Amino acid sequence: MARFISANGLAVGANVDMDGVPVGRVTSIALDPATYMANVGFTLDRTLSLPTDTTLSIGSPTLTADTALLVQPGQSADRLKPGAVITNTREPLSLEQQVSNYIFGNGGLPTD
Numbered sequence: 001m002a003r004f005i006s007a008n009g010l011a012v013g014a015n016v017d018m019d020g021v022p023v024g025r026v027t028s029i030a031l032d033p034a035t036y037m038a039n040v041g042f043t044l045d046r047t048l049s050l051p052t053d054t055t056l057s058i059g060s061p062t063l064t065a066d067t068a069l070l071v072q073p074g075q076s077a078d079r080l081k082p083g084a085v086i087t088n089t090r091e092p093l094s095l096e097q098q099v100s101n102y103i104f105g106n107g108g109l110p111t112d
Contacts, residue, residue, distance in 0.1 A: 001039055001040065001041050001042075001083075001085050001086070002039075002040045002042070002056045002069070002085070002086040002087070002089055003032070003035075003037045003038070003039055003040075003085060003086070003087050003089060004037060004038045004040060004056075004058065004089045004091070004092075005037060005038070005089075005091050006038060006058075006091055006092055007029050007038035007040055007058060007092070008058070008092045009058060009067040009092050010026060010029060010040065010058045010067055010068075010069065010092070011026065011029070011067070012026055012027065012028060012029060013025060013026060014026040014066065014067060014068050014069060015066070015068040015069070016042050016043070016044060016068065016069045016071060017061055017068045017069070017070055017071065018048075018070075018071040018072075018073065020061055023044055023045045023048060023071065024042050024043045024044040024045060024069075025042065025043050026040060026041070026042045026069055027041040027042055027043055028040070028041035029041075040056075040069065042069055049079045049080075050071070050073055050074075050079065050080045051073055051074040051075060051076040051077070051078065051079060051080070052074065052076045052078040052079065052080055053074030053075065053076040053088065054071060054072065054073050054074045054080065054086065054088065055071075055072045055074065055088045055089065055090065056069060056070065056071060056072075056086055056088070056089045056090070057069075057070045057072070057089065057090035057091075057092070058070070058090075058091075058092040059092060062102075063099065063102055067092075074088075
């Protein structure tokens with residue numbers, strides 16, 4: 001599961017993509033009534049073992065693709081345990097931000 005400030009544009013059944021490759025599916029989206037954050041449940045390919053500093057974002061890998069949960073693996077040698085909650089997340093980019101990012105050369109991916 002991952003926690004986001006907003007899950008705007010994401011839908012149950014959306015792809016989970018890493019480097020343009022589908023590696024899972026979004027299984028649930030629910031509001032946490034205590035924190036008002038969006039809890040996003042998802043599955044991943046069982047062969048993947050993500051570093052603990054992995055970042056998740058909501059966006060579109062291209063201007064014409066559907067909104068997906070985008071995985072950016074970190075560099076840590078430590079790995080997330082099954083069922084871990086990922087809090088290293090980024091807010092969804094607006095269409096204007098995606099177009100601007102695409103035009104200026106990073107393919108619509110979020111910038112640091």
